[in-house]
Amino acid sequence: MKRIILAGAALFAAPLTAQSAALTELPRLMGPRAVASLPAAAPTETIRYGEAPSQLVELFMPKPNAESPDALHPVVIMVHGGCWRKDIAGPELLRPAAGAFIDKGYAVWSIGYRRIDEEGGGYPGTYQDVAQAIDLIREHAEARKLDLNRLVFYGHSAGAHLALWAAGRGKIPAGSPLHSEKPLKPRGVVSVGGIGSLANWSAEINTLCGPDTVEKLAPKTAADGSERADDLRFADTSPDKLLPLGVPVVMLHGVYDAAAFPAIGLDFAIEARKAGDKADIWLAPVAGHFEVIAPGTRPFAQAVSAVEAFAK
Numbered sequence: 169m170k171r172i173i174l175a176g177a178a179l180f181a182a183p184l185t186a187q188s189a190a191l192t193e194l195p196r197l198m199g200p201r202a203v204a205s206l207p208a209a210a211p212t213e214t215i216r217y218g219e220a221p222s223q224l225v226e227l228f229m230p231k232p233n234a235e236s237p238d239a240l241h242p243v244v245i246m247v248h249g250g251c252w253r254k255d256i257a258g259p260e261l262l263r264p265a266a267g268a269f270i271d272k273g274y275a276v277w278s279i280g281y282r283r284i285d286e287e288g289g290g291y292p293g294t295y296q297d298v299a300q301a302i303d304l305i306r307e308h309a310e311a312r313k314l315d316l317n318r319l320v321f322y323g324h325s326a327g328a329h330l331a332l333w334a335a336g337r338g339k340i341p342a343g344s345p346l347h348s349e350k351p352l353k354p355r356g357v358v359s360v361g362g363i364g365s366l367a368n369w370s371a372e373i374n375t376l377c378g379p380d381t382v383e384k385l386a387p388k389t390a391a392d393g394s395e396r397a398d399d400l401r402f403a404d405t406s407p408d409k410l411l412p413l414g415v416p417v418v419m420l421h422g423v424y425d426a427a428a429f430p431a432i433g434l435d436f437a438i439e440a441r442k443a444g445d446k447a448d449i450w451l452a453p454v455a456g457h458f459e460v461i462a463p464g465t466r467p468f469a470q471a472v473s474a475v476e477a478f479a480k
Contacts, residue, residue: 195424203458211263222282241275245322247331252384274475295330318480321358323362329362357418359419360471361425366382366406386401388401411445412444421449422451423455433449
């Protein structure tokens with residue numbers, strides 16, 4: 169891991185060093201309030217799949233195509249971030265991005281889920297919600313003309329961890345409470361400012377999101393009170409332990425992202441390629457953690473181009 173961090177640091181520091189003489193100031197980066205202030209789409213429909221307030225899906229539909237009224241819509245399944253916690257902005261922060269995608273003819277299936285500080289959330293509830301919310305689209309696809317053969321997962325931050333996990337959950341054995349029968353498979357995953365390994369980046373995750381975060385996502389203590397070794401606690405929760413995912417992945421990171429810095433994406437991309445997956449890391453040169461979900465920015469345009477490449 170140290171080798172990867174050092175390699176990543178060298179890779180991303182070199183251009184900055186070369187240009188340091190010409191820099192007068194660092195770029196002003198967007199925060200969640202700036203994203204929330206952007207024009208946002210209203211959900212066409214809200215679909216509940218449980219009793220908890222967060223157990224819902226926001227469906228955004230594009231305008232009908234007058235020339236091809238029966239054409240199916242490619243679908244972006246969005247998974248919001250927020251440190252897996254309810255006191256940080258959730259699916260509402262992706263509504264501007266949803267609006268941009270529907271303008272391009274995509275339907276957007278934006279899922280909510282119980283977070284680690286909600287009753288029933290954490291392990292296994294958070295993962296079970298994500299799986300249920302994604303697979304629920306099968307029941308609505310025909311009536312809403314959703315093309316499940318052109319399906320892309322788009323996850324931001326903590327949601328990117330869950331999107332990558334969802335793409336690989338077909339490998340989780342039946343003995344795990346996170347096992348799913350015939351899980352929905354995307355054409356690809358676009359991870360924006362995301363984390364592909366709970367195992368490798370536990371310290372960084374806990375520093376950023378709270379000291380109990382990884383423990384709630386991948387508990388050391390089993391339901392029967394026994395201690396679980398790391399190879400077991402991460403086996404069904406950490407996307408890198410589910411490799412190969414069997415679908416291509418783009419890890420998009422802002423060069424100035426202090427929450428999910430580029431070495432985190434590089435780490436996952438390297439491991440995915442070793443396992444036989446097609447995985448690329450894309451850098452957004454003037455971006456932090458939120459430009460990648462902000463329509464009107466170049467980093468978001470990069471994310472859109474990745475989605476479009478998978479949805480062809």
